[in-house]
Every structure is written in structure tokens, then in C-alpha cells.
Amino acid sequence: MELLTIILLVIIVLLTYLLLKKEKVLGIKTETKDNNDQIKVVENKDYRKNIYDLLNYIPEGIIILDKGKKILFSNNSANKLFQIKLDENISGFLRNPDLLSSIDKSFEGNNISDLEIEIRNQAVQRLNITIYLDQNNLFFDEVCCVLFIRDLTEFHKFQQLKSDFVANVSHELRTPLQSIKMGLETFENNSDLKKNSEVTNLLPVMSSQSERMENLIRDLLSLSKIELQEHIRPTHEIDLIELIDYVIKTYEKIISKNNISIKFNKTDNFKIIGDRDKLIEIFTNLIDNSIKYSDKNKEITITAKKDGGFNTVSVADQGIGIPKESIHRITERFFTVDPSKSRSVGGTGLGLAIVKHLVSQHRAEMDINSVENKGTTIDIKFNPL
Numbered sequence: 001m002e003l004l005t006i007i008l009l010v011i012i013v014l015l016t017y018l019l020l021k022k023e024k025v026l027g028i029k030t031e032t033k034d035n036n037d038q039i040k041v042v043e044n045k046d047y048r049k050n051i052y053d054l055l056n057y058i059p060e061g062i063i064i065l066d067k068g069k070k071i072l073f074s075n076n077s078a079n080k081l082f083q084i085k086l087d088e089n090i091s092g093f094l095r096n097p098d099l100l101s102s103i104d105k106s107f108e109g110n111n112i113s114d115l116e117i118e119i120r121n122q123a124v125q126r127l128n129i130t131i132y133l134d135q136n137n138l139f140f141d142e143v144c145c146v147l148f149i150r151d152l153t154e155f156h157k158f159q160q161l162k163s164d165f166v167a168n169v170s171h172e173l174r175t176p177l178q179s180i181k182m183g184l185e186t187f188e189n190n191s192d193l194k195k196n197s198e199v200t201n202l203l204p205v206m207s208s209q210s211e212r213m214e215n216l217i218r219d220l221l222s223l224s225k226i227e228l229q230e231h232i233r234p235t236h237e238i239d240l241i242e243l244i245d246y247v248i249k250t251y252e253k254i255i256s257k258n259n260i261s262i263k264f265n266k267t268d269n270f271k272i273i274g275d276r277d278k279l280i281e282i283f284t285n286l287i288d289n290s291i292k293y294s295d296k297n298k299e300i301t302i303t304a305k306k307d308g309g310f311n312t313v314s315v316a317d318q319g320i321g322i323p324k325e326s327i328h329r330i331t332e333r334f335f336t337v338d339p340s341k342s343r344s345v346g347g348t349g350l351g352l353a354i355v356k357h358l359v360s361q362h363r364a365e366m367d368i369n370s371v372e373n374k375g376t377t378i379d380i381k382f383n384p385l
Helices: 002-021 047-056 076-081 097-107 153-188 197-229 240-250 252-257 276-292 324-329 339-344 351-361
Strands: 030-033 039-042 061-065 071-074 112-120 124-134 144-151 236-239 261-265 271-274 299-307 310-316 365-371 375-382
Touching: 061 076, 076 144, 097 112, 097 124, 097 144, 124 153, 153 197, 197 351, 236 240, 236 276, 240 252, 240 261, 240 271, 240 276, 240 299, 240 310, 271 276, 276 299, 276 310, 276 351, 276 375, 324 365, 351 365
Parallel strands: 261 299
Antiparallel strands: 030 039, 061 071, 061 144, 112 124, 124 144, 236 271, 299 310, 310 375, 365 375
16 A cells, blocks of 8 residues: 555656646746846746646545645545535544644655544544655645545454354354264263274364364454554563563474474574563464474474564574465465365464464565475564564
């Protein structure tokens, strides 16, 4: 979204610059010299009309404000979104403290600011707004602020509908699944049934599949909840070193059982703003994946380091790796490189999809590098405290 907006800004600025330069096309304000070296000023006030006509063709809503937040211009797309009157204050229909504060900061020199807001007028609207400060008088003969507005309401409604559906279905499946598991446990404890070879062969398979279904339902519910809360920024101070130590300790028995070692390279002063439970879920999924897809007697290396202004945590394993052509799809829900391997280790295909959304909620970045049959390294780059 932000990249698209920046591209549009560049196009508008370039087109405006060309319009300002093309005297023979528009005859706008230009300086020339006559035979007596006298400077003549040629001005055509219609040149800005061409700019406004151009803005009216842009599908994003565009509103231009003066320093007092009064509306100087709004394009057709913005007029469809709101009932706009020129010279009215934008706070009359976009009452959002973050937006109004960002506009003030823009006039103070912060050129581009991107934010997502929720407006509750007659109906709830979800908007993504990018703010651009025009200091070159491209649009008016004064410094003004340009808002690029994208209406994300329908997109978020669809996302919520999808998440609600998944959550409701998953919740309804839990009760019958628990009954099935209890029945299987009863069969497993029945000595008479164990004498039947067919039952003896089927019970482990049925138990394994019911456990996999339980994991799938758990992950679906988790993912559904995460998607609904992804726009909410965490607010707590978190010591990542202490948190990762905690996650590693929860895997001590599994690590020992699989003859896998974990090496944790630590660093000092490694704090971020985050949500403890969700950060635990991030590193639980990453470590769990590394264990599941690594052979015995292998090592998992976790490294906390300061890197280019980020607090970066790298989780590197010596597992089966990911083919190069599949790396870009690995965070898709239900995508697995080797479905049979995933089923055998109890994978649901949702672990990295969950991680991706939680990383996004923390306004962090995730990089995945992998070599098939050699291992995978996942870097999570957090903004430091």
C-alpha cells in the first residue's frame, strides 16, 4: 500500500513539474528577456486547473489542506467517500486524534506519514491515509498538506467475515473431536480390544489423526484471532533474551528426546515494544518447526544481534531446507514443502502463517533464507526500544 502511494506521489510531482516547465503547452508563469534585457512575466492561471483535473482521475481519495486544516481541494474519489465542503475543517468528519496529530507533524516537516484509522460516523470506515507535505506550491500558493486516502472498509469486512467463519466452525468442531478422543482412549485401555490385530493397527493411526485435527483447530482459532487484532500495536516493554530463554526451556524434554541441541547467542540491552504472549507464540512456532524438520544429532542456533538499527533474532537449523522456488510461498496457510513429512510430524501448515501475522502486528520484518537439504534461517527484525 505504502509503495503504491509513494509511486503515485512521484508521478504527480513529475507531471506537475513537467506542466510547470512546458510554457508552450500551458503558458504558465515563466521569465523571459526582451531585446532590451527586460524581464517579462507570462502567467496563465489555468495551469493548476489541469493539475486538479489530473487528481480527479486518481482512484484514491485526495484532500488538500491548509495549515489550519481547512479543505482547499478534494477530488471526485474523496467526495464519494465523504460529504465534503470546501473551507470546512477536516476534523468535522475525520475525527481521529492520530490523523490530526500526524497532519500537524507533517506541517512541522515530517514529509510522508502512513497510518490506518477507524472512523465511526454513520457507519464504521477503515481508512489507510498517507500524508504528503507540499512545500513547493505545486497545488496552491501556500504550503499545504495532501492526504491520500484508501478505503479499506470492505476488505476488512471480508477479513472479519472469513475469520469469524473459521473461528465458529473450529469452535463447533472441538466438542465432537473431544468425544472421539475420549472414545479412542477408552479403546486403547481395553485389553480385550487389544487382542484384535485390526483394532491394534488402527488405533494408533486414529489417535494420531485426531491429535493432528486438534492441532489444526487450535492453529485455525489462533490465526483467526490474530488476523482480527493485527492492526492493534503492542505496548509493553519486552526483554527478548529472557523471553527466548523461557521458550527454549519449554522445549527441553522434546530437544532431549530428539537428540537435538539448541545454541543461544545472546546480547545485552535487547528490549522491544511487544506483546509477551504473541512473541512467545512467534518463537514457539519457529523453534517447533526447526525441531520437526531436523534430523537427530543436529543443532539449532538462535542468535540475538544488533543489525542495521534493528534488534534481530535469527533462528537457524540444519534441517531439510526449502526449495528456492517455494520460499516465497512458505508463509501461505496450509502450504507445505513436503506434505507427507508434515503429516508425519504433526504439522498443520499454519505455523509460519501465524508467525507472519504476528510479526506484522509488531511492525517487524521477516526474512527467510534456505538451502535444500542444508537448513533454513529465519531472521525477525524488531525495532529496538
